[in-house]
Amino acid sequence: MVAVLKKGDVIGIAASSSPFDKKQFQKGIQSLKKMGFKVFYHSHIFSKENYLAGNDQRRAKELLALFKNKKVKTILFARGGYGAQRIIPLLSPKILQKNRKPVVGVSDLTALLTFLRQKAGIPTFYGPxxxxxxxxVSLMHLSLESALTEPQKNKSISLKNCKIMQSGRARGKLVGGCLSLITSSIGTPYDLDTKNSILFFEDVDEKVYAIDRMLTQLKNSGKLNGVKGILIGSLFPVKGEKHSMEVMLKNTLKHFKGPIVTHFPAGHTKNFVTLPLGATLTLDTTKKTLR
Structure with missing residues (x-):
């Protein structure tokens, strides 16, 4: 059972990937405070080392410290970008297992979230x-607040504004995240387990052929064999892309037997619905719900 946060609880912030804009960061901190939470982060969070928010040891130490801090009830990240995968070998599953608490992340945090959930049993959310x-963006804020403060059992997410690429009903464990991070994790100790799953993926600034290549890698590696349904979030291609993302998806996934839903509001999009990774959910295109 995922611990439910209360007003006044402390949210810890880590910078496990790239450096970030301080003004935008402070605006986000104020949003969390308006939700009624207290916020904690170390001053070293503003570190910079090339394209990373400090070296690997700093970022790993920071994250582990937040897990061990009894006052911190859940963990969010400053931003994505690149670098979270680099600190995974420096994280002790034993320490994490003794200090389980919800973690929310997106994009570059995908592989780290998978590691935390699969290796340490930590509840993870794909959220902002x-x-x-x-x-x-009120929807993003409300969805995150709801995910953190309300029990997830029997919650329903509407698919009425999504597109049904393939009809059907599927039940499985919700897994996934940013597609490029899912594929780059194949063959590693934190390889995503897709057995009996509903696979969610999204990405940004990728050419259509690049998304094709990544989906082909998922197919060729057997990652789609245990998938019961597919939920596709935002897939914003690079500017000037001439090829159709929809045509490519239909062609590349034409042999998949389960339901496929596209344009789901999660990922690199403003209307971001926070998703409970690891939760067993039903994807129903007739009822147009995920619950």
Whole structure:
């Protein structure tokens, strides 16, 4: 059972990937405070080392310290970008297992979330980072607050604004995240387990052929064999892309037997619905619900 946060609880913030804009970060912090939470982060969170928020040891130490801090009830991240995969070998599953608490992340945090959930049994959510919360988008804020403060059992997410690419009903464990991070994890100790799952994926600034390549890798590696349904979030291609993402998806996934839903509001999008990774859910295109 995922611990439910209360008003006044402390949210710890880590920078496990790239450096970030301080003004946008502070706006996001204010959004969390408006939700009624207290916020804690170390001053070293603003570290920079090339394209990373400090070296691997700093970032790993920071994250482990938040897990061990009894006052911190859940953990969010400053931003995505790149680098979270690099600290996974420096994290002790034993320490994590003794200090389980909910973790929320997106994009570059995908592999780290998978590791935390699969290797340490930590409840994880695919949801916004702090710099995203600096944007004035009420749906994103409400969805995150609901995920953190309300029991997830029997919750229903509407698919009425999504597109049904393939009809059907499927029940399975919700897994996934950013597609490029899912595929780059194949063959590693934190390889995503897709057995009996509903696979969610999204990505941004990728050419259509690149998404094709990654989906083909999922197919060729057997990752789609245990998938019961597919939920596709935002897939914003690079500017000037001439090829159709929809046509490619239909062609590449034409042999998949389960339901496929596209344009789900999660990922690199403003209307971001926070998703409970690891939860067993039913994807129903007739009822247009995920619950």
């Amino acid at each position: 980072v702090v710099t995203q919360l600096g944007n004035d």
